[in-house]
Amino acid sequence: MQKAAPIFNKRIFWDVDFEKLDYDKAYKFVIERVFERGDVPDIRACRRYYSEEVIRDVILNCKFLPEHATYLAACIIERDVKELRCYKLRQLNPTLLPY
Numbered sequence: 001m002q003k004a005a006p007i008f009n010k011r012i013f014w015d016v017d018f019e020k021l022d023y024d025k026a027y028k029f030v031i032e033r034v035f036e037r038g039d040v041p042d043i044r045a046c047r048r049y050y051s052e053e054v055i056r057d058v059i060l061n062c063k064f065l066p067e068h069a070t071y072l073a074a075c076i077i078e079r080d081v082k083e084l085r086c087y088k089l090r091q092l093n094p095t096l097l098p099y
Contacts, residue, residue: 003049005023005049006023006045006046006048006049007045008034008038008042008045008046009038009039009041009042011037012033012034012037012038012042013033023049027050027054027058028058028062030046031046031050031054031055031058031059032058032062032065034046035059035062035065035069035072035073036064036065036066036069043072043076047076052077055076055077056077056079059073059076059077059084060077060079060083060084060085061085062084062085062086063085063086063089064086064089065084065086067090070084070086070087070090074087
């Protein structure tokens with residue numbers, strides 16, 4: 001039985017051909033992009049399509065997520081934010097202090 005394709009907002013995938021996107025082959029790209037640029041309905045659609053284990057593995061190993069998305073992703077996968085690779089990389093490369 002084939003799963004129905006998730007319905008995402010097209011603005012998330014602005015730089016790729018949305019109609020040709022294969023959700024199973026490019027699952028890492030799709031999950032990272034949804035958590036990076038998507039809103040709550042997009043994340044819910046992602047969680048309905050992919051298993052919790054797949055989402056957890058992708059989120060734990062992704063290189064970049066915005067700061068607000070990092071904390072949201074940590075809550076969704078029920079892990080400490082310090083376990084996420086993107087959080088560790090951000091701590092290794094601090095930015096200038098906001099003065």
